[in-house]
Amino acid sequence: MTVLSDIVSGVREDLQTRRNEVPLNEIIARAEAAAPVRSFDLDVEFGVIAEVKRKSPSRGDLAHIPDPGTLAGLYAAGGAHAISVLTEARRFNGSLADLDSVRAAVDIPVLRKDFMVDEYQFYEARAHGADLVLLIVAALDPVQLRDFHALAAELGMTALVETHNREELEVAAGLDARLIGVNTRNLKDLSVDTDRFAPLAELAPAGCTLVAESGVAGGTEVAKYADAGADLVLVGEALVTGGRPQAAVEEYTAIGRQRRAVSAS
Numbered sequence: 001m002t003v004l005s006d007i008v009s010g011v012r013e014d015l016q017t018r019r020n021e022v023p024l025n026e027i028i029a030r031a032e033a034a035a036p037v038r039s040f041d042l043d044v045e046f047g048v049i050a051e052v053k054r055k056s057p058s059r060g061d062l063a064h065i066p067d068p069g070t071l072a073g074l075y076a077a078g079g080a081h082a083i084s085v086l087t088e089a090r091r092f093n094g095s096l097a098d099l100d101s102v103r104a105a106v107d108i109p110v111l112r113k114d115f116m117v118d119e120y121q122f123y124e125a126r127a128h129g130a131d132l133v134l135l136i137v138a139a140l141d142p143v144q145l146r147d148f149h150a151l152a153a154e155l156g157m158t159a160l161v162e163t164h165n166r167e168e169l170e171v172a173a174g175l176d177a178r179l180i181g182v183n184t185r186n187l188k189d190l191s192v193d194t195d196r197f198a199p200l201a202e203l204a205p206a207g208c209t210l211v212a213e214s215g216v217a218g219g220t221e222v223a224k225y226a227d228a229g230a231d232l233v234l235v236g237e238a239l240v241t242g243g244r245p246q247a248a249v250e251e252y253t254a255i256g257r258q259r260r261a262v263s264a265s
C-alpha cells in the first residue's frame with residue numbers, strides 16, 4: 001500500500017463515522033446556511049498561503065499549536081494571502097475544529113487542506129466555512145476530479161488542483177483549473193526536492209495562478225520558486241517551527257514580490 005492510499009483509507013473510515021453522526025442531507029443544509037464564501041484573489045502579485053500544520057507523515061510531530069486561531073491571526077497580520085488548515089486527523093493531527101477556529105479568527109480566505117475523496121467532504125468543508133478546497137490529482141480518478149471540481153465551484157469555493165508531474169498538470173489543464181499547485185513532495189517516498197518545481201512550472205497552462213507547495217525552509221526557496229514563476233507559495237513546516245510566523249510571512253511575501261518584479265522587468 002502506498003502512503004497516499006493508506007492515508008485515503010483512513011480518511012474514508014473517519015468520514016464514515018462523521019457521516020453516521022451527521023447524514024448527507026443535514027451537512028448539505030449546514031453548507032447552505034454557512035457564512036458566505038470569501039473570494040480568493042487569483043490575480044496576486046505574489047503571496048503566501050500559510051499553513052496550520054501540527055504533524056506530518058514525513059516529519060512526525062512538528063509543533064504544539066494550542067490555538068490555531070491565534071497562529072492564523074499572526075499569519076494574517078504578516079500579510080498572508082490565505083490560510084491552509086490541514087484537517088486530516090490520523091497523520092496530520094488536524095480537525096474540522098481547527099478549521100472552525102481559524103475561520104473565526106481571520107477575515108482572509110481559508111483552505112481546507114485534506115484528502116478530498118467524497119462529495120460529503122465538500123459540503124462539510126463549506127459547512128465549516130472553507131473558502132478553498134484541495135483536489136489532489138493523484139488521489140482521484142478523472143470522473144471524480146471533474147465532478148468534485150464542479151461541486152467546489154457550485155458551492156462557491158475555489159479548488160486548488162494539486163499536481164506532481166507533467167501528466168497531472170495536463171489533467172489540471174484539461175479541467176480548466178484556475179488555481180494549480182505543483183507539490184515538490186513525492187507522494188511515494190515523501191522526499192521533497194525543490195528542483196522539481198521549475199521544469200513543471202514551464203508546463204503550467206497560461207493564465208493559471210500557480211502555487212509552489214512544500215519545501216520552503218526560508219527565503220532562498222521562496223526566491224527560487226518565484227523566479228521559476230510561482231504566484232504563491234504554500235508553506236507549513238517552516239512557519240510552525242520557525243518561532244516567528246508573522247515576520248516570516250512578511251519576509252517571504254516581500255522576497256517573492258521583489259523577485260517577481262525583477263522577472264517582469
Ligand SMILES: O=C(O)c1ccccc1NCC(=O)[C@H](O)[C@H](O)COP(=O)(O)O
Nearest residue numbers: 056057058213214215216234235236237
Ligand atoms: O507533509 C507531509 O509529510 C505530507 C505527506 C503526504 C502527503 C502530504 C503531505 N503534506 C501536505 C503538504 O502538501 C504540505 O503540508 C504543504 O505543501 C506544506 O509543506 P511544507 O512547507 O514542506 O511543510
